[in-house]
Amino acid sequence: MPNTASAPEAVTERGLRAFLHGLPAVDEVGAAARAQDLATRSVKTTAKARAIDLAVSMVDLTTLEGADTPGKVRALCAKAALPDPEDRTVPTVGAVCVYPDRVGTAVEALRGTGIGIASVATAFPSGRAPLEAKLADTRAAVAAGASEIDMVIDRGAFLAGDHLKVYEEIAAVKEACGGAHLKVILETGELATLDNVRRASHLAILAGADFIKTSTGKVSPASTPPVLLVMLQAVRDHHRDTGRRIGVKPAGGIRTTKDAIRNLVLVDEIAGPDWLTPDLFRIGASSLLNDLLMQRTRLSTGVYPGPDHYTQD
């Protein structure tokens, strides 16, 4: 879809509005149909084996519960480094994703593995906190050793039409991140329309996001194929216009290997094969990894393994 609007030169509410509302409207029915159509792609045998390994390496293994203990985070890190203790050919996951106060535990547990440590910040999941608190949250996570920050946008401001506030918050958090990668969570389940998803995607990219992420996982619906499709179109268009590649991370509701492979098909078809790398595509999930491992075992041995052969956390 051609991007008819061009990015605003000076960042003002008026300029942002003109740019975002000048983006082509999303054909909701068409997007759903296209996503549905791509979901029927058949990926089998050797292609499936490659897709599974790729998906494993893209997983952001996540635990974001109030009840997260240091022990649970250590267990998660052990699993991230060695997903299947019975099969050392399984790649390590892309990153682990924890709350800021658990980053220290993860840093210790993952030392020497090369696995990224992502931390949610900015008053995750609601994002309803003063900017100073959000920045302090971010700085604390980065200081503790997080290499990636998952921030949430202020959906209230976005829906109220205050694009500039959202923009400035993202830019401020990006600055607070220093060298850490910034993933911006749009929480598409609260944005109501695909037009809004497209606008929020471009707004986040404009403000300096390295990744755009669908959801916190705390709101239903989380990541859906049409939403992912629109976000992939946004990064594709941005690359076409500027030559800069932005990553995409669907999160929430991706539980089965089939879902994961459908996501990879979307990435390949919409954004292009360049995005099929953990540097540009991640999947935020917790239970997905076990299903990937089970499918992997089933492919290599021909026998269905049971879920109790894998650790739960």
Place this chain on the structure above:
Amino acid sequence: MAEQRTSAKKAARTAPKAPARLAVRKTYKLYLGGGFPRSESGRSYPVTSADGDHLANASLASRKDARDAVTAARKAFSGWSGRTAYNRGQVLYRVAEVMEGRRAQFTDQLVAAQGVERSEADTSVSAAIDRWGYYAGWTDKFAQVIGGSNPVAGPYHNHSSPEPTGVVAVFAPQDAPLLGLTSVLAPVVATGNTAVVVTSEEAPLPAVDLAEVLATSDVPGGVVNLLTGRAGEIGPHLAPHGDVDALDLAGAGEHATAFEEAAAETLTRVLRPGPEAGGGERAWLDPDPGTSRMSPFLETKTVWHPIGV
């Protein structure tokens, strides 16, 4: 009776002639997770009567249907095994009640499938209904019979209690499509297990009728999953499946040894074909089979408790 007939004739003369009614033929599908889906593969196979007449097309279950069935059975396990024994008994008795109301359907189905006399089919149906009542009674009694307190040399109370094994893959008898099926299925679910059943290949229709009874008698979806198709095709995927905890090979026939070998890899419990194998519905008529088909699908939990604490 005679009066009714004449009045019906009159009505037929006076009323405008109704168009010939189209037959409403039943699509025989699988029973999976409480629903009646077609096979994932889209395949079906013709089922014929004992005389070779075409009766219907049944779904031909595939490897993936078996996989889905195991997933459904696993999902239903904690709920079903967590119910009180008394409640499980009530549910199973309800199955008998609902079956009783559909006697004629089951009898017709058996007569067509096996070519037996109506009276013989009727005996089978009665025995099958009674079988549900029989195991309904056992649900809150087998623990006392199979478990108990053990004398130990120390200051401890020591109790053993039976617990359900988990997901049981049942190969139903090939030549006993209703009573045989009921006789192997009821003890599995009575003890709190959930079941994936591969029905008789040649006579799967009574099993689908039974599924309709199960679906309407408070048995939670997924507790019983019925796959119509070939044991030889589905079995090689069910037997070594890591999430299948036990196998009942009653109707596995020539495949029994191969399935048992495949099951060994994941330490699956196996119940080999018994003396009933190959004997038709008659072989399953024993009204009091006892605990012989329940205890193979139970694990013993033993608890030590210090005396005086």
